[in-house]
Amino acid sequence: MIINHPLLGPRDAAEFVHLGDASLIDRPNWQAEDAAAQFLDYAYMRDNPAGELRELWYHEQGDRSWLVVTRNTLTHEISSVELARDVALARGRDR
Amino acid sequence: MSQSNRIDGGLIDRSQTLSFTFNGKAMQGHPGDTLASALLANGQRLVGRSFKYHRPRGIFTAGSEEPNALVQLRKGAHQEPNTRATTVELFRGLEATSQNHRGSLNFDIMAANDLLAPWLSAGFYYKTFMWPKAFWEKVYEPFIRASAGLGALSKVEDPDTYDKGFLHCDLLVIGAGPAGLSAALAAGRSGARVILADEDFTPGGRLNAETLEVDGMAGSGWAAEAITELASMDNVRIMPRATVYGAYDHGIYGALERMTDHLANADGKPRQVLWRIYSKRALLTAGATERPIAFPMNDRPGVMLAGAVRAYANRFGVAPGKRVAVFTNNDDGWRTATDLAAKGVEITAVIDTRETDAQASIPRASIVMGGRVVDTAGRKGLTSITLANGQTIPTDCLAVSGGWSPNVHLTCHQRGRPGWREDIAAFVPSGDLPPGMSVAGAANGTLTLSAALNEGRAQANEAVKDLGFAASRKAPPKAEDEARETSAFWHVAEGKRRAWLDLQNDVTVKDVKQSHAEGFRSVEHLKRYTTLGMATDQGKTANIPALAIMAEQTGKTIPETGTTIFRPPYTPVPIGALAGRSRGKDFRPYRLTPSHKWAEENGATFVETGNWLRAQWFARPGEQGWRDSVDREVEMTRASVGICDVTTLGKIDIQGRDAAEFLNKIYANGFAKLPVGKVRYGLMLREDGICYDDGTTARLAENHFVMTTTTANAVLVFRRMEFARQCLWPNLDVHMISVTDGWAQYAVAGPNSRKLLAKIVDDFDISNDVFPFMGCAELTVCGGTPARLFRISFSGELAYEIAVPARYGRCDDPGADAGGRGIRRDPLWHRSAWRDADRKGPRGG
Known part of the structure; x- marks a missing residue:
């Protein structure tokens, strides 16, 4: 596969490490009242869709960017690649 | 043997003769030949034995789709089994041997299987090797293993790159x-x-x-x-x-x-x-x-695809037979007859399954329209064919065309x-x-x-x-369109004897029918039950006729029946090529510490830790085993001083205005208030609370930390920290880089460790008052070499870790370089002191 890195252009998937569902960005607030339940979901529960999936890839043999890659799990078509930091900021993650 | 079947023409260089051997017999060919064309030129029709019934087999095709002519090439470590003679380019001195027979190619004792054929049909293994259970490992498995496979491996390391x-x-x-x-x-x-x-x-x-x-x-x-x-x-x-x-x-x-x-x-x-x-x-x-037509006893050496027969004549200057017959269901097969006749090869008959007019007139050949081949003769090579009309035609090569896929x-x-x-x-x-x-x-x-x-x-x-290029306007090459009418004729229903589909795995029309009768009707089931198309040729010639027969059985059309899934590779790829250079010690290269050479020369026994080789203990003359060495090293450390290369531990340099806050978030214990010049032990947890990694982190300046991780986890910890930095807390001002390879780091432990270090530090007071437990500092040693000193102990003794840029850490004797003459010293076995440390202090990894 080829991942079109937003900063570096097309790179072979072999340069990356795959982590999985990009929902890992949405780490729960540990001070929330139902933090235990939220962390159970966060740590263990994943969707496994046949189709489009937003997932995290780490450019370990490159610039060490974490990316959010939207990939169709049936065709491997990649429809978008974003810097995970931008996604995290857009989702309201702060410090 | 001379090249008895060589005829004029072809793309071979007759000015040079190449000698080669087949089963030890000397033969000759020319540049431009394949092994198959050279074998045919030398009149060698029998080249191998089939997988299951050990039937005599000859060359069937002229390309990579070859199911029959699998041979073993070369000798010794270069021996290569299961190569297709049809794709092997002939070279001088090539040694080829046939395979899959016990005894000689001409007399294979395993051919007894052929007599047992009525009991060896589809599903034989599934039905036979079931009971009694006690036979599974002791009787059946050794038997199946002995019969399995085709050629033999050399069993020595592949010398090629x-x-x-x-x-x-x-x-x-x-x-x-x-x-x-x-x-x-x-x-x-x-x-x-x-x-x-x-x-x-x-x-x-x-x-x-x-x-x-x-x-x-x-x-x-x-x-x-x-x-x-x-x-x-x-x-x-x-x-x-x-x-x-x-x-x-x-x-x-x-x-x-x-x-x-x-x-x-x-x-x-x-x-x-x-x-x-x-x-x-x-x-x-x-x-x-090209695909064949299935007809009774269609597997004899001499039965070939029509296009292949034509290729041998036109490209290689070889007539695969002296008296050639053609059996076709389409126009294309006729060109084998006309091409070979034009080269002066005798065409004995053209049998076309279609009730149409003859496509060409071939002198002296019987033309049989609407004909069927219902039997053949010739144990180790075709001698005659019998048609449905009762006619028997002597022939030594039958060119078969069932159309092209x-x-x-x-x-x-x-x-x-x-x-x-x-x-x-x-x-x-x-x-x-x-x-x-x-x-x-x-x-x-x-x-x-x-x-x-x-x-x-x-x-x-x-x-x-x-892609944005301007297409060339040059006219296309000129040629004519040849006649390619074809018919869907797949197998000859007449005749009682076996009709082969998959020649390599010995799958016959009867096997496909039996598979259907026993309920295996999906093509994927058919494939697995009969092993159709599962040999090294992946059924390139066999699959479509077999599908057609399955379709007939189920009453469906061929497209409704469908094909099995095509998967890579198109033709076999050697494991050696997939491995490339990543084999032996290059499969997983070692990382070596700066003191590795010294340790090697001083009798170290190494252990693999992650990719690193780490000295485990240093044997001295007279010691009876690892325990003696370890005891001596422990005693030495307890009594005086020991030195241990700890470069393998992961080191991460962390800087930025929010570095302390970041560390506070990723460690389970607090780091925000760690004073400058101090080190603290830190523990990392997974999101589910289970311990993930530990190490120490030193605060060198307000916004500058150096973290150590365990050796094996260094990469993973760094990856996770980048994840935390970019995905969880994207607004923290923090940056980091792995400096594991940048610094050589030694632990110096034991009551004399301070005395030893005092000899190498430049104008730096390492007394307990100025540089107490858990202190850290940047300094210079040995007259100006930059260094970092940490007063941390994993042994319970007075101990330090000293780091210098990796290029200064490579030394013949760390102790000697450190100017430590006169003080008893010994390399510290990495674990031995810690094994002993329970009673004195903390443990670590």
Whole structure:
């Protein structure tokens, strides 16, 4: 596969490490009242869709960017690649 | 034996003679021959034994689809089993042997299986090797293992080297037949970067095997001229002997190039190269594969595909038989009769299953329209055939044509399914192609020459225009379209004897019928129950006729029955090529610490930790085992001082205004208030609360920390920290880099450690008052070498860790360099002190 890195252009998937569902960005607030339940979901529960999936890839043999890659799990078509930091900021993650 | 079957013509160089041996017998051929054509030229019809019944078998095809003629090449460590004689390029001194027989090729004792054939049909294994259970391991498994496999491995290490390579292009053209050459010319002229790959050693595809003309010259001559023109273009790379074996995601193709297989001696060059080709567009022009007709006793040496017989005559100057008969269901088969007759080979009969007019008149040949071959004779080579009308025709070579199947394989590697075309009775690529791929020529069902040339050019022009190049206006090559009418005739129903479909795995028409009768009706079940198409040839010639017979049984159409899934590789890829250089110690290279050489010279025993080799203990003369060495090292450390290379621990440099806050978040214990000049032990947890990693982190300055991690987890911890920095707390001002390799670090432990270090530090007070427990500092040692000193202990003793830039850490004797003469010192066995440390202090990793 080829991942079109937003900063570096097309790179072979072999340069990356795959982590999985990009929902890992949405780490729960540990001070929330139902933090235990939220962390159970966060740590263990994943969707496994046949189709489009937003997932995290780490450019370990490159610039060490974490990316959010939207990939169709049936065709491997990649429809978008974003810097995970931008996604995290857009989702309201702060410090 | 002289080359008794050699005839005039062909693309071989008769000015040179190449000697080779088959089963020890000396034979001769010429440059341009394959092993198969040379064997046929020497009159060798029997070349192997079938897998299950050990039936005598001969050469069946002239290409990579060969199911029968599998031979073993070379000797000793270079021995290579299961090569297809039809693709092996002849070289001087080639040693080939037949395989899969006990006793000689002529007298194989395993041929007794053939007599047991009535009991060895489909599902035999599943039904037989069931009871009693006690037999599974002791009787059945040894028996099955002894019968399994074809050729034999050398059982010594492969002495050849294999490489991997990466190529990029605008257009990858797969196959250098008429469509491929026409396409490569068009794309090359447009200026696009083109790769033209072909599995053969002489590009041209069927043009080399036929007598068809292009641009008023022999097709093979036109192909050679096209290659000359392509070779003159800087933007075109021609890759003969390169099989594109798989279509992968995003325009990436796998190719195996055979670099030195055709040479007697590789001379140190890599034997094969596994290419990963990145293409913007790909054009599949892989041609078509002829398929047989199943009829009783159709497996004898001398029964061959009609197109192959023609290829041997036209390209290699070999007549596969003295008296050749043709059995066909289509027009194309007739050209074998006319081509060979024109070369003076006797054609005894042409049998066409169709009730139409004869396509040609062949002198002295019986023409039988609406004919069927219902039996054959000749134990180790065909001697005669018997027709449904009772006529027996003496013949030593029967050329069979059941029509041509486009090589759709690569179009299906991403789950595409081929569609059925009734007019050519074949599966063709459907619209569901891998992105970026198009198909032209026979691979697309465009079986006639002129149409294939035009389609190749048109598809290439479309691809390059798509990429922004101006298509060449040069006219397409001129040729005619030959007659290619065909009929859907798959097997001869008359006759009681076995009719083979899959020659390599010995699957017969009866097996397919039995599979249906026993309920295995899906093609995928049929395949697995009968082993149809599961041999090394993957059923390239066998699958379609078998599907047709399954369709007849179920009352469905062939497209309703469907094909099994095509998967890479198109032809076998050696494990050696997949491994490339990553074998032996290069499979997982070691990382060595700066003191490695010194440790080696001083009797260290090493242990693998992650990729690192770490000194475990240092044996001294007279010590009776590891325990003696370890005890001495522990005692030495407890009594005086020990030194241990701890470079392998992960080191991460962390800087930024929010570095302290960041560490506070990723460690389970607090770091925000760690004073400058202090070290703290830190513990990391997984999100589910289970311990993940630990180490120490030193605060060198307000916004500058150095973290250590465990050796094996260093990469993972760094990855996780980057995740935390970028994805969880993206607004923290913090940056980090791995400096594991940047610093050589030694632990110095024991009551004399301070005394030892005092001798190397430059103007730095390391007294307990100024530099207390858990202190850290940047300083210089040995007259100006930058260093970092940490007062941390994992042994319970007074201890330090000292780090210097890695290039200063490489020393013959760390103790001597440290100026420690006069103080008793000894390398500290990494674990031994800690084993002993429970009573004194904390443990760590």
